[in-house]
Amino acid sequence: MPSLASARYGKDNVRVYKVERDAETGTQSVTEMTVCALLEGAIETSYTEADNSVVVATDSIKNTIYIKAKEHPVNPPELYASYLGQHFVNKYAHITTAHIKVTVHRWTRMTIDGKPHPHSFYRDGEETRTVEATVTKDGLDIKSGINGLTVLKSTGSAFHGFLRDEYTTLKETWDRILSTDVDASWTWGRFASVAAVETGVDRFDRAWNAARTITMKTFAEDESASVQNTMYKMCEQILDAEPEVNLTGYSLPNKHYFEIDLSWHNGLKNTGADAEVYAPQGGPNGLIKCVVARS
Numbered sequence: 001m002p003s004l005a006s007a008r009y010g011k012d013n014v015r016v017y018k019v020e021r022d023a024e025t026g027t028q029s030v031t032e033m034t035v036c037a038l039l040e041g042a043i044e045t046s047y048t049e050a051d052n053s054v055v056v057a058t059d060s061i062k063n064t065i066y067i068k069a070k071e072h073p074v075n076p077p078e079l080y081a082s083y084l085g086q087h088f089v090n091k092y093a094h095i096t097t098a099h100i101k102v103t104v105h106r107w108t109r110m111t112i113d114g115k116p117h118p119h120s121f122y123r124d125g126e127e128t129r130t131v132e133a134t135v136t137k138d139g140l141d142i143k144s145g146i147n148g149l150t151v152l153k154s155t156g157s158a159f160h161g162f163l164r165d166e167y168t169t170l171k172e173t174w175d176r177i178l179s180t181d182v183d184a185s186w187t188w189g190r191f192a193s194v195a196a197v198e199t200g201v202d203r204f205d206r207a208w209n210a211a212r213t214i215t216m217k218t219f220a221e222d223e224s225a226s227v228q229n230t231m232y233k234m235c236e237q238i239l240d241a242e243p244e245v246n247l248t249g250y251s252l253p254n255k256h257y258f259e260i261d262l263s264w265h266n267g268l269k270n271t272g273a274d275a276e277v278y279a280p281q282g283g284p285n286g287l288i289k290c291v292v293a294r295s
């Protein structure tokens with residue numbers, strides 16, 4: 001006899017835009033985000049017995065995402081995710097957990113004639129700010145992050161001393177290109193309530209700024225021995241910077257740039273110290289992950 005081992009459902013890819021108008025200065029600020037809200041609880045019978053009486057329609061979940069964006073600030077996204085998740089577990093007795101994911105897209109204010117423009121913005125990259133909130137009747141677990149921040153350094157990266165055996169063809173290198181799409185996250189200690197999230201709410205923007213700065217500064221300045229070691233150094237610094245963060249981690253593709261031997265063409269030198277033209281690779285790519293916990 002089979003039984004339902006786990007179930008959650010909701011609305012994904014809900015795109016939301018909110019504008020904030022400052023009547024005094026005439027300045028407007030905008031936020032664009034994509035929201036996913038999935039619910040868990042006493043919903044088994046909807047799967048096993050076609051009992052739709054326990055189903056909050058995903059259409060209603062979508063409506064709620066818009067209404068909560070109207071009723072509450074959407075910044076920082078951790079706070080909005082908390083209000084939204086709390087609504088579902090408070091409103092419906094049989095819903096025990098709301099899984100909220102918010103992805104914030106970049107709209108950076110234009111500078112025109114040296115001045116910040118009051119209402120015009122541009123997309124300065126595919127990087128997003130992410131939040132995953134798991135909201136129950138007993139508390140909130142929040143994981144914040146950065147995704148899709150593409151970086152490259154043209155030197156200052158080596159990879160040698162790795163295990164060599166009959167499967168190995170890779171040459172050791174003391175100078176290589178390093179490029180990745182940063183996926184970073186930091187997990188907060190449990191919040192007992194939305195009130196606890198609201199108290200000291202500045203922590204979220206501060207941590208996001210710190211993680212972004214640490215990521216880029218360490219990437220740029222570290223004489224990298226490997227992706228593994230460089231990402232570990234980033235994690236250590238994020239834990240140092242944010243005492244309320246318990247875990248931090250990265251998932252980094254190693255996007256390879258291959259040397260091209262052009263010596264067959266008039267003896268053209270384009271390898272080793274003479275390498276200038278490289279072939280960026282699509283795949284395969286390395287994929288290096290870690291999570292570092294506060295001890």
Ligand SMILES: O=c1[nH]c(=O)c2[nH]c(=O)[nH]c2[nH]1
Pocket residue numbers: 159170225226227228254286288
């Ligand atoms: O930084 C690296 N880590 C690896 O584990 C690895 N493996 C590989 O082929 N190149 C690299 N680079």
